[in-house]
Amino acid sequence: MSALAPILQAFFTDRLARQRQASPHTIAAYRDTLRLLLAFASARTTTAPSRIDLAQLDAPLIASFLDDLEHKRKNSVRTRNARLAAIHSLFRYAALHHPEHAASIQRVLAIPPKRFDRALITYLADEEVAALLAVPDPRTWIGRRDRTMLLLAIQTGLRISELIGLVGTDVHLGTGAHVSCCGKGRKNRITPLTGVTVAVLRAWMAEHAGEPAAPVFPTRRGHMLSRDAIERLISRYSAIAARRCPTLRNKRVTAHVLRHTAAMQLLQAGVDTSVIALWLGHESIETTQIYLHADLTLKERALARTRPPRCQPSRYKAPDNILAWLEAL
16 A cells, blocks of 8 residues: 555656646646545545545546546536546656556556547637627727737737736837747747737837736736636627627637637638647647638638539439339339
8 A cells, every 4th residue: 555645745746846847737737636536535435635545546436536527527528538637647657656556557547538529619700800809998998908908819819828928028019020928838939910919019018008027918906817807808798799790699709719710810811730830839730730620711712623523413203103003012
């Protein structure tokens, strides 16, 4: 029997923080997963979380935990698979330090991720973008902030965390105007800005006039906006915009939908997917292929360049009654 607590602590301090130098987002995601797992295991085994042994976290218990996530907590299959990936990471680390539990650990590592249907992505058409940007009131400070933020998100495709983390020194509005950010996987990238975005950003930065290290899109008190705050304002603005643009009523607009919109605008403009992958900061170009599946216009243009097979339309002709009767004998 091996107590789990020291393995868990070493996993976070040695493997994640020191060896892998994982980002705060990764550490937080793993922390939340293992906290849920310990609470579930404690309830199942009637053992205090600090006294749970590694052997108690066997494959049947892990499988029950994953089922609990889906059916009781109503987590999606994607979330379930992300939780499983965190558990697998912990058990791979445990295998190096506790070979006596190799058989039990291998059974846990053999639990596969679940397959799921991949829905087409949601993105906004040009008229929907215009309707959304028209909602924030430019006569108010919050309206000017939100309109600038929405425009920047739609033009650059920045993630919500990247929008939140933008500070004054990340925005360059001179020659070769661009914004720089440190995105997912600690990848630094720069994204160029259009003339319209530069003009709107310049007016906002002049009004905001914060410290160089201050957030570009702050709260009234100068603090960083939270993820929830940004998602709420996008949801509120899209609901209002749907009154003018009915097609928005069937779409759930989020910060990631704005990111998809930026990618689709680039794709429809003829930009190569490898460039779009660099633009969005994707780890692999395969991630960018989802936009090819979603773009019906691109498929229609491809269809127009093909040569259809020769096939004349025909109509059904009922057989003669007596012949039909004979056939039925």
